[in-house]
Amino acid sequence: MVCFHCEQAARGVCRFCGRALCRDHMKNKMPYIITIYVGEANTPKAIVVSDSLWCGVCKPQPEPVEMPEIY
Known part of the structure; x- marks a missing residue:
């Protein structure tokens, strides 16, 4: 596998798109949310992996995207 940007040998993949x-x-890094749940006192909480690899090209969306066509 080769790097999307320069075609050198790849060492990892973007957590968001797989490039x-x-x-x-591998210098670009972003937090990756694994799951969100409602915790104590009805407070939303998230399990997050910090410093996940990011290619810098794809655009992870900050808000959920509605997909009514699935149903």
Whole structure:
């Protein structure tokens, strides 16, 4: 597998879209939300992985996207 940006040997993949990344292009990192749930006192909480690899090209959406066509 080769890097999406420069075609060097890939060392990881973007957590959001799966693009391959070499060591030089693994510098972009973003938090990745694994799940959200309602905790104590009815407070929303999230389980988050910090510093997940991000290719810098894809655009993870900050808000949920409605998909009524699924139903």
